[in-house]
Amino acid sequence: MTTEFDLGVLLAERGAERYELHGRYLNHQLPRMLHTIGFDRVYDRGEGAYFWDADGNDYLDMLAGFGVMGLGRHHPVVRKALHDVLDAQLADLTRFDCQPLPGLLAEKLLAHSPHLDRVFFGNSGTEAVETALKFARYATGRPRVLYCDHAFHGLTTGSLSVNGESGFRDGFAPLLPDTPVPLGDLDALAAELAVGDVAALIVEPIQGKGVHEAPSGYLRAAQELLHRHKALLVVDEVQTGLGRTGDFYAYQHEDGVEPDLVCVAKALSGGYVPVGATLGKDWIFKKVYSSMDRVLVHSASFGSNAQAMAAGLAVLAVMENEQIVANARLTGDLLQSRLAALRDKYELLADVRGRGLMIGIEFGRPRSLKLRSRWTMLQAARKGLFAQMVVVPLLQRHRILTQVSGDHLEVIKLIPPLIIGEAEVDRFVDAFTAVMDEAHSGGGLMWDFGKTLVKQAVANR
Structure with missing residues (x-):
C-alpha cells in the first residue's frame, strides 16, 4: 500500500518545529545565534522584495538570500x-x-x-x-x-x-x-x-x-x-x-x-x-x-x-x-546618494560605498567623548558589534532584513533584489535614520542590546 505525499499537510503539521528540527539535525549553532540576536522570526511567505509573517506583517528584504534572489522571490x-x-x-x-x-x-x-x-x-x-x-x-x-x-x-x-x-x-x-x-x-x-x-x-x-x-x-x-x-x-x-x-x-x-x-x-x-x-x-x-x-x-x-x-x-x-540592469544602476545611485548625504549628520557613520545595488555602510570611531567610550567598550569585546547593533533594530522595529558584511567588520552590506525602487529606498533610509538617531542619543534600547552582545562575545572567547 502506498501513502500519498502531501507537502502542504507536512508543513502544516510540522512547520512550527523548524527551529527545534534545525538545532537537532542540522547546524545547531544557527538557531542559537538567531535566538541571541533576535532574528528568530517565522516567515510564512515571500514575494518580490518582501516577506510576510503569520500576522500579515511585511518585511523588506535587503539581503536577497545572500544575492541569489536577484529578481526577488517568486517572479x-x-x-x-x-x-x-x-x-x-x-x-x-x-x-x-x-x-x-x-x-x-x-x-x-x-x-x-x-x-x-x-x-x-x-x-x-x-x-x-x-x-x-x-x-x-x-x-x-x-x-x-x-x-x-x-x-x-x-x-x-x-x-x-x-x-x-x-x-x-x-x-x-x-x-x-x-x-x-x-x-x-x-x-x-x-x-x-x-x-x-x-x-x-x-x-x-x-x-x-x-x-x-x-x-x-x-x-x-x-x-x-x-x-x-x-x-x-x-x-x-x-x-x-x-x-x-x-x-x-x-x-x-x-x-x-x-x-x-x-x-x-x-x-x-x-x-x-x-x-x-x-x-x-x-x-x-x-x-x-x-x-x-x-x-x-x-x-x-x-x-x-x-x-x-x-x-x-x-x-x-x-x-x-524589464531592464533590470538599468534599474539596479539608477536605484543603487539613489540609495547610495541618500545614505552618503547622512555622513555629515552622524559621526558614527564613516563611509558609504559601492556600485549599483551592492552598497557598504561602514561605521567608525566617533568624535564625542560619550559615544567614543561606548564605541571603545564594544571594540574591546569584539569588532563588529556596533554594526550588529544597527542590523537588529532594523529588523525588530522596522522589519527590514540586512546583514553585517563579515566577521569582525563594522560594515553593513546591502544587496537587495534588483527590482526595488524609490519606495523601498525611502523605507530603508527612513528606518536607518531612526536607528542612527537613537544610537547618537547615547541611550536607549540600542546600547542596552550592545551590552548583551558584549556579554555574548566575552562568553564565546
Missing part, C-alpha cells in the same frame, strides 16, 4: 518556466545525449561577454570557482593561483585555498599552494608572477566582504601583467554578476578588461535551483577537453539539469525585458 516568469519544464517531461540528464537548454543558456550568457566562447555548468558559485582553478592550472601547466586579501570565493577545499579570511581556513589545512596579494597592489602581483609558477589570479571586482572595489585601472593592468607572464585572469562574478552593480558584469565598469575565465552563480536561476557557470575562452576548454578520452575529465552529476537551465533562460529574459 512569475521564472515560476512559469519551471512549471513548463517539469510538464515537458524531458529526457533530462541521460548523460549520453546533448539537450538543447544548456546550449541555449550558454549562448545567452556568452552574448554578454563577447570575448568568451564556452561555458561549463555546475551547481554553485564554489563549483564555478573550482572549475576555474582546475582549468587555469591545466591550461597553463602551472600549480599556483594568486588571490586577494579578504577575498571570498567559496568554502570547498579548492575555493577555500583562495579564501582570504583565516577564520574560514583555520583547521582545514593543508590547502592548495596558493598565495595572497593585496587587492590593487600591482607590485606585489608582479613579484609573484616573476617566480614563474603562477597559473592565474582570481579576483572579485568588488569584494563581498566589506564591499571594497578594486582600484580604478587595476583589473586591466593586472590582466596585462598576467598575460605578459602567460598567466590567466579569473574574475569571480558570483555575487557581482547579472546586473548587481549596474552593469551585467562588474568587470565591465572598466574598459579593456577581458578575463580568461569568469565565474557566475547565485542570481542565475532566480533563487529557485542551485546553479553555477564558468565562462571561458575557447583555447582553455579545448586544452582541458583535448581528446575523446578526456570528455568527462571535468563534469557534474547535476550540471546542466533542465530545471536550472530553464530558470536561467527565464531570468535572462526578464532581465532584458
